[in-house]
Amino acid sequence: MGEIRIQAVCGFGCGSSLLLRIKIEEVLKENNLSATVFCGDLGTCLSQQCDAIFISEELSERIMNRAKVPVIPIRNFMNKKELTEKTLNFMKDFTK
């Protein structure tokens, strides 16, 4: 089994998704976890192979019903606590 792939999504695949990706990578590193995190945009994210989509809460509704992988809405990108909790919960559930 390959590495877990997490897609960080925003409107355009650069900008807020880049920040989200950086934060997720930080959380993973601090907790000694490993996953590939990459950026995606709203238009193409559903066709990108991944194990989860992290996306801002505001945009999450647009893909929630169509996604084949868990969609994890983030309310505040910069809230370390929220990101840590959601990232760790996902990693835990995934490797169960």
Place this chain on the structure above:
Amino acid sequence: MNMAIKEYLRMDNKYPISKENLAVKVTAADWREAVRAAGHLLEAAGSATREYTEAMVSAVEELGPYMVIMPKFALAHAAPSKAVIRDDASLITLRDPVCFGSENDPVYVILSICCTDRDSHRESMKRIARMIMQEGAIDRLASAETAEEVLAVLGDDQGS
């Protein structure tokens, strides 16, 4: 300041955003004016065109205010395109905050970025991310009276 020095300063890694790309206490009647003000700095730097500025405004209109990613702070941007000449970032603070219709309103600080492609700009973005994530950084930016004060906050990522 001649072009050679300007280019050198741009490559100087001391600050993730160059001084010419900063404006403090900008007057803007609403979020559109504010986003345009940030975009105009990118235009003046020769990093993006008017088309890109307008694309940033359209982005909010089409996708909603998701780029107000934390309280008081918005990250204005649009898709990489021909309207972007090179990777760059600008930052403005507002005299009076504006509302985008987000839970994180009102906004006092707008960081505007333009990317030539999806994966570029990573190192600068990492520095910017570290800086804005620090406790109180946004408040310090919002209350800065001069560009020098803003630079002091931006330069604060050095230690982390």
